[in-house]
Each structure stands twice: as structure tokens, then as C-alpha cells.
Amino acid sequence: MSKTRRQFLQQILTAAGTAFIGPGLATSFDININTRTPALSEKIIGHGDFRYRVEIGWGDLDPARHPVKNCHEMVMDSTGRLIMVTDETQNNILIYNKDGSYIDSWGTDYPGGHGLTLWEAGGEEFLFITDTNPETARVEKTTLDGQVLLTLEDPRKAGGYEEEDDYRPTETAIGPDGTIYVADGYGSYYILRYSPDGKYIDKFGGEGNADEKLNEPHGVAVDTRGEEPSGLLVTSRQHNSFKRFTLDGQYLETIFLPGAYMCRPVIDGENIYAGVCWSRLRYLNLTSDSGFITILNGENKVVSNPAGTAPEYIDGELQLMVQEEPIFKHCHDVCVDGDKNLYVCQWNAGNTYPVKLHRI
Numbered sequence: 001m002s003k004t005r006r007q008f009l010q011q012i013l014t015a016a017g018t019a020f021i022g023p024g025l026a027t028s029f030d031i032n033i034n035t036r037t038p039a040l041s042e043k044i045i046g047h048g049d050f051r052y053r054v055e056i057g058w059g060d061l062d063p064a065r066h067p068v069k070n071c072h073e074m075v076m077d078s079t080g081r082l083i084m085v086t087d088e089t090q091n092n093i094l095i096y097n098k099d100g101s102y103i104d105s106w107g108t109d110y111p112g113g114h115g116l117t118l119w120e121a122g123g124e125e126f127l128f129i130t131d132t133n134p135e136t137a138r139v140e141k142t143t144l145d146g147q148v149l150l151t152l153e154d155p156r157k158a159g160g161y162e163e164e165d166d167y168r169p170t171e172t173a174i175g176p177d178g179t180i181y182v183a184d185g186y187g188s189y190y191i192l193r194y195s196p197d198g199k200y201i202d203k204f205g206g207e208g209n210a211d212e213k214l215n216e217p218h219g220v221a222v223d224t225r226g227e228e229p230s231g232l233l234v235t236s237r238q239h240n241s242f243k244r245f246t247l248d249g250q251y252l253e254t255i256f257l258p259g260a261y262m263c264r265p266v267i268d269g270e271n272i273y274a275g276v277c278w279s280r281l282r283y284l285n286l287t288s289d290s291g292f293i294t295i296l297n298g299e300n301k302v303v304s305n306p307a308g309t310a311p312e313y314i315d316g317e318l319q320l321m322v323q324e325e326p327i328f329k330h331c332h333d334v335c336v337d338g339d340k341n342l343y344v345c346q347w348n349a350g351n352t353y354p355v356k357l358h359r360i
Helices: 005-016
Strands: 046-047 052-056 071-076 080-084 092-098 102-106 112-123 124-131 138-142 148-151 171-174 180-183 192-196 200-205 221-222 232-238 241-245 251-256 260-262 266-268 271-280 292-294 302-304 331-336 342-346 355-359
Touching: 046 271, 046 302, 052 112, 071 112, 071 331, 071 342, 080 112, 102 171, 112 171, 124 171, 171 221, 180 221, 266 331, 292 331
Parallel strands: none
Antiparallel strands: 046 052, 052 355, 071 080, 080 092, 092 102, 112 124, 124 138, 138 148, 171 180, 180 192, 192 200, 221 232, 232 241, 241 251, 260 271, 266 271, 271 292, 271 331, 292 302, 331 342, 342 355
16 A cells, blocks of 8 residues: 555545545554644534544554554643553553654553543642553552552452452542542442542442432543532433532532433533543434544533534423544543644544544
8 A cells, every 4th residue: 555544544535525534444554653744624523612623643653662452531731741541551651742743651550541630739740540450450640750659449448348349440530638539430330539648538429320329430520610629520421421419429410411421521611521432323222433522511511512413402401412423433532732622532443543623
């Protein structure tokens, strides 16, 4: 094949006019990672004030040197570096420039590398990494270059769970007082609270369909909108909902997002961004390769669904949302930079790298 992957995709885009072939649909072509000229689709996705063009091949690296399995989550540090976690133990952490070029990598000990939270304290930045693998399930606090500073207590050993209970943490959030919140999203469906030194405190949630219960609490975030943190946002993915709780675990409200199986909530300013890992075909069941991005405003109303159907409210109720453009497979996380561009990580997308959406 004489064409590079980027040239091939650009040719497809040009020939198709408004048609679009999604990143991850063609993965077998070589790419010259030393040339970083953005290749932007002419097609615009999204709605209202949140519309984007896709950059083809943004995060592509040499898979022999820097492979990925699932690109799970990404954060941006204070210097603008983009830090991503994958469950590929050759390099669990990949670090990018905003132009998609490689900076660094580290980590070989997280076969279930999944959640990645950036926390600033005392002028320093730290990472919290969750590992969902049943054999290695844990949460660790590290420096930005991978030095492990703290491993949280396993709730089965600290009295929070019975020994036979399942524990597979998916996400963390850090409260204003340093309390660590752990979403046991693939285990027993609780939100666990820990002291800043990693000691188990208590838990809330658990599996069920009552308002205060959770079904696959995949993500958790401190709601920083407003002058002071107002509580926690917890993903209840099988409920197609974000649920709000106080910082001590009292239920407040449900934000229902029909049709959307979201991952973690990502807060930027007054807005919430989330990767939708799956959506539904209209009136049908969950479907594969059906992800998109959803964006909510400060009033918790959906204002844009890049690659999804336009948000529609009838009598104040949000209508079913599904994938409209087959650009993504399974959107797992969104990172927002200072220019409000988005970086999208995908799960189960053919070992493909992150995708950049340029805000227009």
C-alpha cells in the first residue's frame, strides 16, 4: 500500500464530500508520525455553540513501540501535556503534546488500567489510577512520572466489604478536604470514601433501582460548578443517568439522559462533557459501535451531541438520544483543553489511538 493511513483517509473524505469515515475504521495502514499537519474533516459535528471538526490520525503512534488496547481516560496537566491511561502494560501511561506528538510513556503494572484523575494540592500535581483487573484491582496515587505514593486500602480487607465481595474500581474523585471517592463501577456498585491517607471510611450507593441506588457507577466527579463544590456527580450507566449526591453521600437528584450509556462526567466551567460508550437504536436495544459525545450546560440540559442526534426536549423532557454519525465506536472519555477542543478516548475500538475534535 503506497499511501499512508492519513493520506488514505483524506482521499476518502475528499471523495465522499460530506460523508465521513470514522477513526478506528481503518487501522492497518502505516503512518508517518514525524509529520503532524492536521487533517481535518470538512464535516461538522455537534450542535448549537458546540460544533467540531475531526482531526484524522491525531494521536496515532507506532503500535510496535507504543501500543494501546483500550484508550480509557485522559487528563491535561498544568503545562498542557495530555496524559492518557491504557490497559496495555507495555506502556500504561502515554503522554502527548496537544498536536498529537509523543512526549513520554511509563507504567507496566496496570493490566486493568482504567481510571485516571488529576489532582492538584500544595502546588503539586498527582495522578490517581484505578485498575479494574480482578487479580490486581486497586487504586494508586502517583507522581506525574509514575512514582507510587499511596495505595488505597482494599475494602475487603478494611471492613467495607465481605471477603467474597467483588471489587473492581473504575474511577476516583478528590473532595475539597482531600477525601478520596472511589467508584466501584465493575464490582459491587458502591461509592467508597477514603481519608487522604488512603484509609477506608464508609460507602454509599450499591446496586438497585431506587433513587439513591446505582447500576454500574462507572464514573464519579466533584461538582465544581458554582462558587463552592456542591456535591458529587456519579454515573449510573445502566440507568442512563448522572446522579447527584452530597459530599457525604446523601442523594440529591437524577439527571436522566435517555438512550446514553455514559462513562465519567468531565466538568469544564459550567459544562459537563461525557463519552457515551453505547447508545440505542430508536426503540430497540443496546447496540455495538454506537458511541458519541454528550455535552450539558450549567442547568444540566443537553446542548450538543457530537456524532449523536440533536438534543430534543418535549414538555421539558429530554427525548431518546442515539448515535447519528458512525464516527466513533465506543467513546470512553473526553478531555477539554483551553481552546475548548476535545480529545476523545475509545474503548473496544480496534486498538486505535485518541481522536481530537477541533471546536469551531
